[in-house]
Amino acid sequence: MRLFKFNPLTAKKVARFKQIRRGYYSFLAILALVAFSFFAELFINSRAIVVSYEGELYFPTYGAVIPGDTFGLGYSYETNYRELKERFEEEGSDNWVLLPIIPYNPYENNEYEGVFKPAPPSFSEGHWLGTDTTGRDIVARLFYGFRIAIFFSFAFLILTYLIGIAIGCLMGYFGGLFDLIGQRLIEIWSNLPFLYVVIIVFSVVPSSVPVSARIIILLTVMVMFSWMGMTYYMRTGAYKEKARDYVAAAEAIGASTTRVIFRHILPNTLATLVTFMPFTIVGAITAVTALDYLGFGLPPPTPSLGELLKQGTDNLTTAPWIVVSSFFTLVTILTLVAFVGEAIREAFDPKKFTVYR
Amino acid sequence: MKHFNLLKFTPLPILLLGGLLAGCSSKDESATPADPETQARIEAMKAEVQEYYQTKVSLPPELFEDLEAGRVTQEEVDKRIAAGEFPKFFNFKTPADLPDGLNWKDGSDLPEIGSPKAVKGGTSYSSIQDFPRTLRTIGPDANGSFRTYLLDYNALQIARQHPNSTELGEDGPLFFAELAEEWAVDKENQTVYVKLDPSARWSDGKAVTADDFLFMFFFMQSSYIKAPWYNNFYNRSYRGITKYDDQTFSIQVSIAKPDFATYALGLSPRPEHFYGELGDDFPERYQWRFEPTTGAYVIEEGDVRKGESIVFTRQKDWWAQDKRNIRYRYNYDKRRLQVVRDVEKAFEMFKKGELDAASLSLPKYWYDKLPDDDKLVEGGYIKKAVFYNQRPRPPYGMWINTAKPLLNDRNIRIGIQHASNWELVIDKYFRGDYERLNHTAVGYGEFTNPDIKARPFSIEKALESFAKAGFDKRGSDGILENSKGEKLSFSLTTGYQTFQEPLTIIKEEAAKAGLDLRLQVLDSTAGYKRAIEKQHDIHFMAWGYGAEMYPRYWETFHSLNAYNPDGSIKVQTNNLNSMAVPELDAMIEKYRNSSDTGEMIKLAHQMEQLIHDEAVFVPAFYIPFYRAGYWSWREYPEDFNVMTSDSPSEFSLSWMDPKKKREILDALKKGKTFEKSVKVYDQYKSAD
CATH class of the missing domain: 3.90.76.10 (Dipeptide-binding Protein; Domain 1)
Structure with a gap:
């Protein structure tokens, strides 16, 4: 039994989308990655999944830090589970440790040949893609970097669309002086140089602000300078729909402005909106990567694709695996999202045969 | 880094990456009749x-x-x-x-x-x-x-x-x-x-x-x-x-x-x-x-091509060109300084021969990017040199702002000292090439107090000291908390992008001792401004000390440079610790007005001890040498450079033969090789 039914038009669009294999599989792949990233801590982490010690079971992944003292290691900071595993194995006791597939977190520095420097990919060490310039595992940094980037861009998408749609629809619906003034204000606003604002804002943000708040500030600044694009489409959409009879009918039976805009006009302009979504995600990932690359993005040592890319280009000849893995990761993500975007656009296109075929 | 004591000292700019260049100046254009x-x-x-x-x-x-x-x-x-x-x-x-x-x-x-x-x-x-x-x-x-x-x-x-x-x-x-x-x-x-x-x-x-x-x-x-x-x-x-x-x-x-x-x-x-x-x-x-x-x-x-390059030209018939101690210096006819914002790009340009020399003081350049077995080094096209100099050492370290809450507690500062694992950074990141700095005034001969040793990394001692300040239990993230629920968390800022990596190591290590350092790497101007405006908790930087005979204390440690008479923080001064200790003030004033070498030495040792006891500065490292790579058309004197120099170019001793440059570039194309040269000049090596 289905919980809800699409209306026939939507169902047709969904079916059409599924038909476009490239886009559909890309969509599934991204969905899988996002779903996987919710549980990334179980697969890529320095914390063990399960520790069995003296007959008791410990699950360190999601809880508080378990100090080394708990397992008789004689230190009060977080247990090094890789060492613990080796120790248990050496002792040959009944204690055991189950480590994630990649037993490294994105922050810890691992030595290679006795120093902190990039190590080439090695399966035996568990560094599948090698390590970066201070010996941090690249898979871990890429994956957690991806997770931050994708959630960042979802948040970015939702916020820009909320603002863009609301203001765009209002301008289109009311028209006249409101539209005229709104348009001019947007023109002025969009002429502010975004990059300078980011630089200035981050130079005045006190360093006492924690990382999470800094990410929110970055998001806010980016949203502030990105919602304008959407207003143009929604404005034209609203203008067009407003002239239709059904809007006049709705108004005639006394529907409120909010109701007319959000129940009648908006659903009919949705097609435009949906097709833009994936490309906004691409844009947001690119923007946050670029900002990190330039050093104005997320504060170190937050894992990020842009920072890794920068390290890669800085060490092009001495550690090519850094740039290769970060470049391919970025290209893959962006390509997948773009494929989804193309497919959506085609699925929503009333003309069945288009160039996207 | 600046010369002599007649100049204000500035934050050390790009010591490791800066150029191997010498100086120059300018020409009067006001010859036209004035209105x-x-x-x-x-x-x-x-x-x-x-x-x-x-x-x-x-x-x-x-x-x-x-x-x-x-x-x-x-x-x-x-x-x-x-x-x-x-x-x-x-x-x-x-x-x-x-x-x-x-x-x-x-x-x-x-x-x-x-x-x-x-x-x-x-x-x-x-x-x-x-x-x-x-x-x-x-x-x-x-x-x-x-x-x-x-x-x-x-x-x-x-x-x-x-x-x-x-x-x-x-x-x-x-x-x-x-x-x-x-x-x-x-x-x-x-x-x-x-x-x-x-x-x-x-x-x-x-x-x-x-x-x-x-x-x-x-x-x-x-x-x-x-x-x-x-x-x-x-x-x-x-x-x-x-x-x-x-x-x-x-x-x-x-x-x-x-x-x-x-x-x-x-x-x-x-x-x-x-x-x-x-x-x-x-x-x-x-x-x-x-x-x-x-x-x-x-x-x-x-x-002067704004944003791009500046060319300096040696004066024809310069009045001092035959003067003793000057005649063998300032040898190039022209010195071209090109703006290359990206350090790594500049290094690649050097390897292509577009720039004559590059600093190799950072281990990654010396060992990885231009190793001794590099084709260009093996073929003798590029020479490598290590030169041990003797001069006051720029005090790389973490300057703790005692005007900030919690950091005004000496126990916390001592804890931070023990929680900073510079030994690990020097050993594993700088590959043992650099030395541990012990205090702010190293390299001043007799004026340097030899008895002060930087506090070693020790989780136990750090925890002990933090506990004295009330931070005695770890939160769920392993960071210490006090009874009020405050977290032991400070920001660690710097304007040195070059040192971002070692600082992330410091951060990770500090977490073991229950100390959270929030790292913020700014561009050099913004970073310096953050510090001299006293907005920092802990700031990592070094001052560019000149080749002076004895250290200065007034600028960096006198209370006049910490607080205004009304008790507010004094900004735009070098007292990054907001240090205001009456006893130290008295010593600084005495030292400043003293003309007796023996007394000054004694005072310098006492002041350094007091600064160490107050634990306001976490000494990081110093570099007892500079290392350079240069194309072999560039020549240096047999003993390479002079004792107190801070870079190969400071005294403008190098020269070149333009014909040789063409020969070498030509030989590189044809695969003809020269004698390999990787030299260590340790005639001035000393235990600072």
Whole structure:
């Protein structure tokens, strides 16, 4: 039994989308990655999944830090589970440790040949893609970097669309002086140089602000300078729909402005909106990567694709695996999202045969 | 890093990556006849200067201390000046008034620096990270690293301290003549007499005279230049100047410090004829004008391409080119400085031969990016050199702001010391090449306290100390908390992008001791501003100390530079610790006014101990050498460089043969190889 039914038009669009294999599989792949990233801590982490010690079971992944003292290691900071595993194995006791597939977190520095420097990919060490310039595992940094980037861009998408749609629809619906003034204000606003604002804002943000708040500030600044694009489409959409009879009918039976805009006009302009979504995600990932690359993005040592890319280009000849893995990761993500975007656009296109075929 | 003690010290800019370049300067473009308005302005300034010479008096150093401490008011001082209580600063006498029995010297008995093999010619190619914001050498924005090329490495002084010797003669450090023909030191009256070299010329052809030195004092003391530090320095360090004739003058220094002669002999004149239009609009008016120089290099018209490059040209028939200690230096005909913002890109350009040299002081360059078995090194196209120098070491470390909550607790500061694992960084990241710094004043010979050792990384000791401050239990994230639920968390800021990686290691290690450091890496200007505005919790940086005889404490540790009289934080000073300890203040004042070497050494050791006990500075590391890679068409003297140099280019000792450059590039194409050269010059290696 289905919980809800699409209306026939939507169902047709969904079916059409599924038909476009490239886009559909890309969509599934991204969905899988996002779903996987919710549980990334179980697969890529320095914390063990399960520790069995003296007959008791410990699950360190999601809880508080378990100090080394708990397992008789004689230190009060977080247990090094890789060492613990080796120790248990050496002792040959009944204690055991189950480590994630990649037993490294994105922050810890691992030595290679006795120093902190990039190590080439090695399966035996568990560094599948090698390590970066201070010996941090690249898979871990890429994956957690991806997770931050994708959630960042979802948040970015939702916020820009909320603002863009609301203001765009209002301008289109009311028209006249409101539209005229709104348009001019947007023109002025969009002429502010975004990059300078980011630089200035981050130079005045006190360093006492924690990382999470800094990410929110970055998001806010980016949203502030990105919602304008959407207003143009929604404005034209609203203008067009407003002239239709059904809007006049709705108004005639006394529907409120909010109701007319959000129940009648908006659903009919949705097609435009949906097709833009994936490309906004691409844009947001690119923007946050670029900002990190330039050093104005997320504060170190937050894992990020842009920072890794920068390290890669800085060490092009001495550690090519850094740039290769970060470049391919970025290209893959962006390509997948773009494929989804193309497919959506085609699925929503009333003309069945288009160039996207 | 700056030269001698007549310059304000600045944050160490790009020591490791900066260039292997030498300095240069500029040319007067005001030769065109001035319009009537400007002419009137010049006349007015002339009158103002003369008036100043007549009225300026010299105040005793104690009075400055009293003024600063608020023991006397400016009005009282003004009254006493009006009453004629103080002697005049500018004095005019005749050669007959010169005292008898002066012991004139010219430093020609000292060994000469540079190599007689040096030839003139060729162009050197180097990079700078940022285009300079001004071509002035004083005033707003002039304190950047580009000043080095204009002034420090180029302009001549009356005499220069010999860079291969830190020993003391009867008059203090040993000097060789630059602008002077000879000089004499009168220790009793802390006065230095100078006879200028009659051939000394500004780059616009005008003679350098005693008047340029009188004017220098007017200039450096005037409010027009918008440089309060220099105003203060030139007011309180000197008692006066006396002109005997156009070539002869004497300068009296305020305090008979053991190296007081440096204060006089280290001076560079200012061209009076160039600064005729001086006024309140000085910063804008002179922003892109090149001051005529006494040094070898000038900037010719059209050689400043804003945002891109600057070319310095060696003057034809430069007046000092045959002078002892100068003749084998400043060898290139042209020096081209190209702006390359990305350090890694500059390094690749060097490997392609577009730049002549690169710093290899960072281990990743020395071992990974240009290893000894690199094709270019194996083939002898690029040479590598390690040079151990001897000089005050820039104090790389974490400056803790004691004005911030929790950081005002000494136990927390001691905990931070023990929680900072610089041993690991030096060992594993710098690959054991660098040395652990023990305190703020390393490399000053006897003045360096040998007994202080930096606190080692120790989780137990850190936890113990944090516990004393009430932080005794770990939260769920492993970070310590106190009973109020406050977290032990501070921001760690820096303007050095180069050192982001070691700082992330420090952060990870500190977490083991329950200390959370929130790392923030800013660009260099923003980072420096954050620190001198005292907005930081903990800031990582080093000061660029000059090759001075003894460390300075007033700027960095005196309470006057920490708090205003009303108790608010004093910004724009070098006291990054907001250090205000009365006992230390007293010692600093005594040290500052002391002329007894033994007493100064004792005080320096005591002050350093007190700073160590207060645990306000986490010493990180120092680099006992510099390393360079350079294309083999570039030549250096047999012993490579001089003892106190801080970079291969500081004393402009290198040279090149343009023919050889073509040969080498040609050989590289054809695969013809040369002898490999990786050399260690450890003749000046010492245990600091």
